[in-house]
Amino acid sequence: QSVLTQPPSASGTPGQTVTISCSGSRSNLGNNFVYWFQQLPGAAPKLLIYRSNQRPSGVPDRISGSKSGASASLAISGLRSGDEADYYCASWDDSLSGPVFGGGTKLTIL
């Protein structure tokens, strides 16, 4: 059981917008930033969003993140086949004194 809760799956057709949610508690998302990672099949995770809504260099602006209270979401617009991957949210947890992850959401492009 992961500390952060994500839906196990999401799907969309090319060009659509999909949103992936991540919920936590006061000790993690409620007090700290959310981070989002994309894991393509057979690859290591890649940082997509940091500090809740910032994109690292090279991440397109069709990918965005937001956070409100102890919930966060990742939005991907203009879906492409290359977006098919697992997506993980993460945050620092003040009670654990360490980072925690969501269970991951598998995004399927229909």
Added chain:
Amino acid sequence: QVQLHESGPGQLKPSETLSLTCTVSGGSISSFFWNWIRQSPGKGLEWIGYGYYSGTTNYNPSLKSRVTISVDTSKNQFSLHLTSVTAADTAVYYCARQNGGSSADFDFWGRGTLVTVSS
């Protein structure tokens, strides 16, 4: 560009000690927090712990009694030792750089190395 590369044995027997090394290139290890994260087959990500060049460490409480992470600034490497392994420790082990304390800002990752525990 910072690059990380994991190395170490891919097969272990139950009760043995898992030892992995992560070599950092393209940047100094004498800053940032250096983490180990694992992923069991078909499962999600689990944070194991981190080390800092000063010797500071922080471990996941669920693994704390079996884990040691150390940083070698002379070799620009950091290592993971996990004792008394069982089949439940079978996973892909990733090393990752954490950009700042009290965050989950893992901005650079190694490719990962699969460790299988089996008799």
